Amino acid sequence: MSELAIETKNLSMTYGRGKSTVKALRGVDFKLDNGENYCLLGPNGTGKTTFIRCILGLLKCEGDINVLGYEMPHERDKIISKIGYMPQAISLYPDLSVKESLHFFGKIFGINNRQIRNKSVNKILDLFLLRKWKNTRVDNLSGGMKRRLSLACTLIHEPMLLILDEPTVGIDPNLRLNFWNYFNDLNDNGVTIITTTHIMDEAEKSKMIGFMRSGKLIAEGTFHDLKKRVPGNRKLIIETKEETTQKSAKSIQEEYSLKTIFHNFRLEVLYNDDAIIDGILSLVRKYNKITSILTVEPSLEDTFIFFSNENSKEVMSK
Ligand SMILES: Nc1ncnc2c1ncn2[C@@H]1O[C@H](COP(=O)(O)OP(=O)(O)O)[C@@H](O)[C@H]1O
Ligand SMILES: [Mg+2]
DSSP states (O other): OOSSSEEEEEEEEEESSOOOSSSEEEEEEEETTTEEEEEEEEOOOOHHHHHHHHHHTTTTOEEEEETTTTTTTTHHHGGGGEEEEEEEOOOOTTTTTTHHHHHHHHHHHTTTTTHHHTTOOOHHHHHTTTTGTTTTTTSOOOOOOOHHHHHHHHHOOOOOEEEEEEETTTTTTHHHHHHHHHHHHHHHOEEEEEEEEHHHHHHHHSSSSEEEEEEEEEEEEEEEHOOOOOOOEEEEEEEEEOOHHHHHHHHHHHHHOEEEEEEEEEEEESSSGGGGGGHHHHHHHHHHHHHHHHEEOOOHHHHHHHHHHHHHHHHHOO
């Protein structure tokens, strides 16, 4: 088997024709090793779903796509039973019961009723807290239950590659945590996983993170690696007595060329040399009375903002 689960070369995709076109992907080169646990992170409308659908051979696009050693979309039939895909918009049949849905999706992916019984539907129903509702029609389930069932249907054929597009949308925080823990367990058992999210702290639960912006993959690595690549890899948080932190922020930018974020009573400075802290504080004291000072590691959000700014010129010019 191929070492790579997914590889794309110069993947581009444009929606529409003539004047009203949207360039959703702009030359994405992507590699995912077998056994990886990868999260594609980026704001809404940045191309995550389009990328996923291209990988699955569901959209016409330009560039090369290889999944589990097969060329997409031509060889899609050969591998579709090895892939579990949970789309962003839930696609279940309202008239089927919970149990019937599991059987239905199992059949689509090539396993028969006996095999499904052997795989113990009850086990999967328990796992997703659905046993009580096994005879309930999809129509009558809550949003959270539908999403749980949707994931159960994605997993019924025990896929080796799991592709989950915003799997936790509409799910309460407790269950959301359970979902991510469950993905990590599957990954520990050898399943390759790629998820998408626009929620920063969810992405931190994956081993590898890819940042997407305006149809491009702008940076990737572990959270630790990405943080290290940010020049100001520490953050100074200064709280002030007054709301007017804008002048302080501007003077720090001018004096030290450091990235600052200000909102109301709070000023944040990304820096990497403790020696300049005193200088920064003196500048702030010219305009504001300081009430507290804290230094922390930058968050994933800070890291994303850094990479977004660094790539913005290039992305905008294409
Ligand atoms: N069916 C479609 N027709 C036209 N434009 C689309 C369609 N689907 C998505 N887009 C556009 O393509 C871009 C990428 O969308 P999408 O892949 O859904 O992003 P994400 O999943 O990151 O939110 C957006 O500008 C979106 O408006
Ligand atoms: Mg999407």
